[in-house]
Amino acid sequence: MDLVNFKFKKNYGQNFLREQSIVQKIVDNADISDNSLVIEIGPGSGMLTKALVKKAKNVICYEIDKTLKVILDEELKNFDNVTVIYDDFLNRNVADDITEYDYDKIYVVSNLPYYITTPIINKIINEKIDVYKIVVMVQKEVGDRFAAKVGSKEYNSLTVFLNYYFDIRKLFIVSKNCFIPKPNVDSIVVSLTKKTTLLNVDDLDLFFKLVRDSFKFKRKTLRNNLKDYDLSKVEKVLEKYDLDLNVRAENLDIKIFVDISNIL
Numbered sequence: 226m227d228l229v230n231f232k233f234k235k236n237y238g239q240n241f242l243r244e245q246s247i248v249q250k251i252v253d254n255a256d257i258s259d260n261s262l263v264i265e266i267g268p269g270s271g272m273l274t275k276a277l278v279k280k281a282k283n284v285i286c287y288e289i290d291k292t293l294k295v296i297l298d299e300e301l302k303n304f305d306n307v308t309v310i311y312d313d314f315l316n317r318n319v320a321d322d323i324t325e326y327d328y329d330k331i332y333v334v335s336n337l338p339y340y341i342t343t344p345i346i347n348k349i350i351n352e353k354i355d356v357y358k359i360v361v362m363v364q365k366e367v368g369d370r371f372a373a374k375v376g377s378k379e380y381n382s383l384t385v386f387l388n389y390y391f392d393i394r395k396l397f398i399v400s401k402n403c404f405i406p407k408p409n410v411d412s413i414v415v416s417l418t419k420k421t422t423l424l425n426v427d428d429l430d431l432f433f434k435l436v437r438d439s440f441k442f443k444r445k446t447l448r449n450n451l452k453d454y455d456l457s458k459v460e461k462v463l464e465k466y467d468l469d470l471n472v473r474a475e476n477l478d479i480k481i482f483v484d485i486s487n488i489l
């Protein structure tokens with residue numbers, strides 16, 4: 226691939242992988258099944274894409290930077306199972322984009338543009354795209370948050386949301402030196418595999434609102450963060466777990482949030 230004349234755009238989070246061994250490790254960990262549709266956000270110069278098209282039945286990519294088209298056309302010219310949509314992933318109706326495809330499972334495999342990691346993950350969840358597995362490279366600190374344990378300082382509302390839907394694993398750390406241009410932060414590849422059974426939540430919107438409100442002011446207790454809720458009901462659930470309203474959200478397991486939201 227010829228990137229000599231390519232002008233990397235920092236504002237698009239363009240740090241391209243240049244280590245084939247890392248690409249291979251990502252694809253191996255994704256363990257893509259035959260009859261699959263893979264979604265890649267930001268194919269860049271197509272290094273990961275080329276490995277994905279060999280494994281998946283179909284690959285659909287979203288690339289915001291149209292100047293990459295000449296490079297991607299060349300890199301992918303021998304494959305007829307890949308489509309690149311030159312548009313902002315965040316503005317797409319993904320459900321519409323994938324209706325034409327026939328597949329058993331959907332995978333999202335991507336070296337994400339870090340500046341929009343959370344919006345991308347939120348979009349995948351909110352649009353209720355039935356993703357079987359997500360294998361993505363993210364900034365190391367973000368990966369730590371995804372997989373944070375209860376009681377740790379990284380544990381936040383996103384951790385709870387993600388753990389509601391997925392089993393999350395940190396796979397391996399990737400050095401800054403594996404990218405061109407070299408980023409300022411270390412990276413990590415994480416996998417999120419859809420849970421086979423989800424916890425029983427009566428009202429998902431209420432559950433998500435409760436979790437968000439509980440973490441609103443990180444240093445504050447539930448008594449303070451949940452002022453607008455029926456605190457006697459919240460207290461009743463907490464008592465079951467030998468806790469009281471002075472507890473902070475970071476100390477609550479997902480199961481406790483579910484119990485609280487179901488009683489409200």
Ligand code: SAM
Pocket residue numbers: 237238239240241242243266267268269270271272273287288289290312313314315335336337338339341
């Ligand atoms: N997959 C390539 C690789 O691993 O070498 C490139 C990864 S680079 C970290 C992120 C890619 O996402 C860039 O190609 C960038 O142009 C693209 N990108 C940034 N924002 C985007 C958006 N909103 N929608 C689609 N692609 C985007």
